[in-house]
Amino acid sequence: MIEALDNILGTGMTVMYLNSIATTVKITLTSTFLAYLIGFPLGIILYGTASESIFPNKYVNAVTGFIVNILRSIPFVILLVMTQPLASVIIGTRLGDNAFIFHLVIAAAPFVARMIESSLKEVDAGVIEAAQSMGSNNFQIITKVVIPEAKPSLIIGSAIAITTILGYTPMTYLIAGGGLGEMAVRYGLYKFDEQTMYISSILLIILVQILQETLNHIAKSSDKRIRNK
Amino acid sequence: MIELEHLSKVFDASSKNIKAVNDVSLKIEKGDVYGIIGLSGAGKSTLVRCINFLEKPTGGKVVFDGIDLGTLPHKELLKQRQKMSMIFQNFNLLSQRTALKNVCYPLEIIGTPKKEAQEKAKKLLDTVGLSDRIYSYPAQLSGGQKQRVAIARALATDPQVLLCDEATSALDPNTTRAILSLLKKINTEMGVTIIVITHEMKVVEQICNKVAVIENGKIVEQGYVKEIFMSPSSDIAKELILPKYENANKTLSQRILRIAFDGRSSVEPLIANLILECRVVVNIMGADMKDINGVAYGQMLLQLPEDDTAVNRIKAYLDKKDVKYEEV
Numbered sequence: 001m002i003e004a005l006d007n008i009l010g011t012g013m014t015v016m017y018l019n020s021i022a023t024t025v026k027i028t029l030t031s032t033f034l035a036y037l038i039g040f041p042l043g044i045i046l047y048g049t050a051s052e053s054i055f056p057n058k059y060v061n062a063v064t065g066f067i068v069n070i071l072r073s074i075p076f077v078i079l080l081v082m083t084q085p086l087a088s089v090i091i092g093t094r095l096g097d098n099a100f101i102f103h104l105v106i107a108a109a110p111f112v113a114r115m116i117e118s119s120l121k122e123v124d125a126g127v128i129e130a131a132q133s134m135g136s137n138n139f140q141i142i143t144k145v146v147i148p149e150a151k152p153s154l155i156i157g158s159a160i161a162i163t164t165i166l167g168y169t170p171m172t173y174l175i176a177g178g179g180l181g182e183m184a185v186r187y188g189l190y191k192f193d194e195q196t197m198y199i200s201s202i203l204l205i206i207l208v209q210i211l212q213e214t215l216n217h218i219a220k221s222s223d224k225r226i227r228n229k
Numbered sequence: 230m231i232e233l234e235h236l237s238k239v240f241d242a243s244s245k246n247i248k249a250v251n252d253v254s255l256k257i258e259k260g261d262v263y264g265i266i267g268l269s270g271a272g273k274s275t276l277v278r279c280i281n282f283l284e285k286p287t288g289g290k291v292v293f294d295g296i297d298l299g300t301l302p303h304k305e306l307l308k309q310r311q312k313m314s315m316i317f318q319n320f321n322l323l324s325q326r327t328a329l330k331n332v333c334y335p336l337e338i339i340g341t342p343k344k345e346a347q348e349k350a351k352k353l354l355d356t357v358g359l360s361d362r363i364y365s366y367p368a369q370l371s372g373g374q375k376q377r378v379a380i381a382r383a384l385a386t387d388p389q390v391l392l393c394d395e396a397t398s399a400l401d402p403n404t405t406r407a408i409l410s411l412l413k414k415i416n417t418e419m420g421v422t423i424i425v426i427t428h429e430m431k432v433v434e435q436i437c438n439k440v441a442v443i444e445n446g447k448i449v450e451q452g453y454v455k456e457i458f459m460s461p462s463s464d465i466a467k468e469l470i471l472p473k474y475e476n477a478n479k480t481l482s483q484r485i486l487r488i489a490f491d492g493r494s495s496v497e498p499l500i501a502n503l504i505l506e507c508r509v510v511v512n513i514m515g516a517d518m519k520d521i522n523g524v525a526y527g528q529m530l531l532q533l534p535e536d537d538t539a540v541n542r543i544k545a546y547l548d549k550k551d552v553k554y555e556e557v
Contacts, residue, residue: 225325
């Protein structure tokens with residue numbers, strides 16, 4: 001099987017593609033997971049501390065919003081260079097996949113925070129008011145009302161987040177990481193091997209489509225607002 | 230049960246202070262179905278939200294069951310809210326939960342064991358007539374059914390008071406009637422005191438025993454429904470209650486008599502007897518008769534004959550029958 005594919009792709013290329021796919025999936029999923037770990041609470045803070053929200057706090061909202069905006073407005077390539085020293089302190093190296101995941105999480109977490117915030121904002125204020133009238137505390141409103149009500153939108157948001165993060169993965173070629181994107185850049189830019197560049201790009205596209213469609217499907221089938229299923 | 234003492238709520242909107250609720254004092258007794266009626270923008274929704282402190286009043290007191298809500302720490306206030314449920318114009322159900330789980334919600338937040346909560350929720354959904362739809366999601370229910378779920382949810386914590394904020398305004402007339410009779414049943418059978426916020430007189434007619442009329446954040450008139458219906462004194466109450474015959478008055482120079490009926494006098498054929506006994510001809514310009522809690526109330530506008538002696542005979546007859554009237 002591998003030999004047959006090697007005949008078309010070139011010697012040793014099949015294994016390389018497979019490894020690159022695995023690396024890209026690993027980088028994407030790990031970064032997304034960690035970005036959500038940081039971004040989700042930030043999103044809740046941004047949502048809840050806004051004026052007219054559940055626990056308004058002008059200062060917390062302004063400070064959190066400011067940090068998120070600053071991080072979001074730095075282009076990823078520059079952020080990647082800026083956070084090099086931080087990576088060597090925290091990860092222990094400036095190079096490779098793990099260092100790249102570190103940079104990616106810093107870039108993606110604020111983005112995820114804004115995605116979460118906007119999904120939570122979609123929840124009908126009337127439903128929250130009803131929960132308040134029943135004597136719910138803020139924690140219950142967030143965990144039992146706002147997040148469950150926003151679930152379909154949160155899942156669609158995660159599809160956008162994960163594909164955006166996947167879109168950043170080729171940058172890893174700057175710090176000697178791996179994956180499909182890095183492969184496409186390396187072969188396309190430095191080896192003038194257009195066939196490999198196109199094949200790895202197509203594999204990337206397929207990966208994006210699979211992730212996006214799966215998550216959109218989950219979002220749709222979990223949404224109880226849709227009448228006929 | 231609930232006493233509002235000089236309650237006020239002022240909103241600061243760009244240096245202009247808007248008094249949404251202005252020095253309102255009301256006393257709601259246990260077992261009342263208390264209507265608060267006003268046109269939109271009169272401040273009635275803000276008023277009802279001040280009762281359960283969803284809006285913090287800027288002045289005055291809310292005393293619920295002897296407790297001044299304004300003095301309570303936040304945690305205690307949340308507990309009091311569980312005794313004072315609320316239903317809304319837009320139902321405000323959790324869209325991602327079934328009817329059953331919606332009714333379970335208030336029990337969940339007070340830590341009722343799941344099985345016990347579900348049993349109670351099923352019983353309540355049966356009370357509101359939805360036992361066959363317990364696993365439906367709100368999107369699969371009609372407006373009336375959604376409001377029934379909301380009512381079941383509001384009853385889950387065995388509240389003493391039910392606040393209804395325009396609860397039937399999004400429903401058609403038939404559904405409105407059904408929901409109102411359900412509320413009446415909850416009032417009489419479960420002893421829940423109900424406060425009804427509405428802009429529709431027919432809601433007050435159907436279920437309330439007392440009513441307060443609110444305009445520009447102020448209560449302009451309050452009392453028993455039948456008394457206010459018989460003789461509304463404020464302009465806004467007249468506008469809400471009286472039939473609109475102003476145009477007729479302008480085009481006719483004749484004298485018009487407004488007769489107010491109460492339950493006693495509408496049992497007998499008053500007008501027919503009046504015509505026979507006084508030997509006069511009167512013209513019925515308009516009538517608006519209502520059935521309130523099983524007794525008929527209403528009013529009628531009669532065009533009188535020109536002859537003064539005939540008019541006096543009519544008035545004497547109405548006096549004899551103890552019927553209230555006024556010449557308009």
